[in-house]
Amino acid sequence: DVKVTQSSRYLVKRTGEKVFLxxxxxxxxxxxxxxRQDPGLGLRLxxxxxxxxxxxxxxxxxxYSVSREKKERFSLxxxxxxxxxxxxxxxxxxxxxxxxxNEQFFGPGTRxxxx
Amino acid sequence: xxxxxxxxxxxxxxxxxxxxxRCNYSYGATPYLFWYVQxxxxxxxxxxxxxxxxxxxxxxxxxxxxxKRSQSSFNLRKPSVHWSDAAxxxxxxxxxxxxxxxxxAGTKLIxxx
Numbered sequence: 001d002v003k004v005t006q007s008s009r010y011l012v013k014r015t016g017e018k019v020f021l022x023x024x025x026x027x028x029x030x031x032x033x034x035x036r037q038d039p040g041l042g043l044r045l046x047x048x049x050x051x052x053x054x055x056x057x058x059x060x061x062x063x064y065s066v067s068r069e070k071k072e073r074f075s076l077x078x079x080x081x082x083x084x085x086x087x088x089x090x091x092x093x094x095x096x097x098x099x100x101x102n103e104q105f106f107g108p109g110t111r112x113x114x115x
Numbered sequence: 116x117x118x119x120x121x122x123x124x125x126x127x128x129x130x131x132x133x134x135x136x137r138c139n140y141s142y143g144a145t146p147y148l149f150w151y152v153q154x155x156x157x158x159x160x161x162x163x164x165x166x167x168x169x170x171x172x173x174x175x176x177x178x179x180x181x182x183k184r185s186q187s188s189f190n191l192r193k194p195s196v197h198w199s200d201a202a203x204x205x206x207x208x209x210x211x212x213x214x215x216x217x218x219x220a221g222t223k224l225i226x227x228x
Contacts, residue, residue, distance in 0.1 A: 004158075031214045033215075040124065040220065041220065042205065042218045042219060042220035042221050043205065043218040045215065048215065050214065058215075090158060090159065092159075094214060096214065101147040101164070101166045101209060102147055102209035102210075102213075102214055102215075102216060103147075103149065103161065103164060104159075104207075104216060105161075106151075106158035106159040106160070107158050108157055108158045109156070109157065109158050111156075
């Protein structure tokens with residue numbers, strides 16, 4: 001069974017802390033994505049990566065950075081957490097094989113609360 | 116610019132009744148179309164997808180969707196809902212040559228007993 005795992009289901013941090021969210025996929029997918037989900041706003045893309053050591057900004061990259069040192073792992077970093085970053089964070093991956101047509105596979109999500 | 120619209124933020128349906136969730140997209144060519152479901156506190160699970168061919172596609176959990184090019188729509192249907200279908204449903208659109216998906220804002224389905 002294919003899997004995308006995220007390091008924590010729930011996380012509580014204090015304002016100003018550095019926060020790491022880890023995502024690992026076992027499907028040998030080239031593409032990985034970090035989304036933020038807030039009520040009424042759907043999924044908003046923070047960053048994505050098409051290859052190791054490669055990253056692209058999504059729609060809302062401010063306040064976030066990412067790291068992709070290995071193909072299977074994509075980390076989201078909040079350099080200095082703020083209360084407005086309290087949200088659900090979803091990681092996804094997809095293959096670049098043309099026949100799968102961009103289907104994305106999701107992890108269970110990390111609900112982050114910043115106090 | 117490409118966009119996806121799910122016009123209903125919430126829908127309430129009685130258990131056993133039929134369901135239709137609407138999705139409209141804006142894109143010049145035929146897109147790749149997806150419906151995902153998110154149960155409370157969970158990640159997203161693929162319900163069904165359309166790439167080409169037969170415009171009526173069957174998915175998991177008894178769901179189906181129909182691609183209508185003339186209406187730029189990909190509505191999700193189920194003939195009889197169960198209490199376990201209560202969840203949030205997301206429509207997404209992909210395009211050739213672009214690995215990203217464009218997401219609708221989601222529709223929350225509430226089931227009345």
